Amino acid sequence: MTQGIVTKTGNSYALRVPKRYIDDNNLRLGDKVNIEEPLDKQQKALAALVSHGKKHGAIKSIPDPVAWQREQRAWKDRRDKVEE
Numbered sequence: 001m002t003q004g005i006v007t008k009t010g011n012s013y014a015l016r017v018p019k020r021y022i023d024d025n026n027l028r029l030g031d032k033v034n035i036e037e038p039l040d041k042q043q044k045a046l047a048a049l050v051s052h053g054k055k056h057g058a059i060k061s062i063p064d065p066v067a068w069q070r071e072q073r074a075w076k077d078r079r080d081k082v083e084e
Contacts, residue, residue: 004017015035027033050065062068 002017002021004015007014007016021027053065054062
């Protein structure tokens with residue numbers, strides 16, 4: 001993973017990355033790049049995992065795994081309150 005440094009340049013911000021990152025990605029001064037939001041990446045990965053699980057795994061019989069998981073958490077929370 002490449003790390004960058006956020007710096008302030010006048011009224012703007014800049015993301016400084018190592019020269020090797022620029023060279024490896026064939027970037028030049030003034031090139032526009034798309035920066036993917038980490039949350040978007042996580043949501044895509046989760047959706048792919050759920051899709052894979054529906055096709056191949058134990059959650060195949062669960063129509064909506066996300067709703068099922070919320071229901072399980074709510075049930076656990078109620079059970080924990082009763083045990084207290």
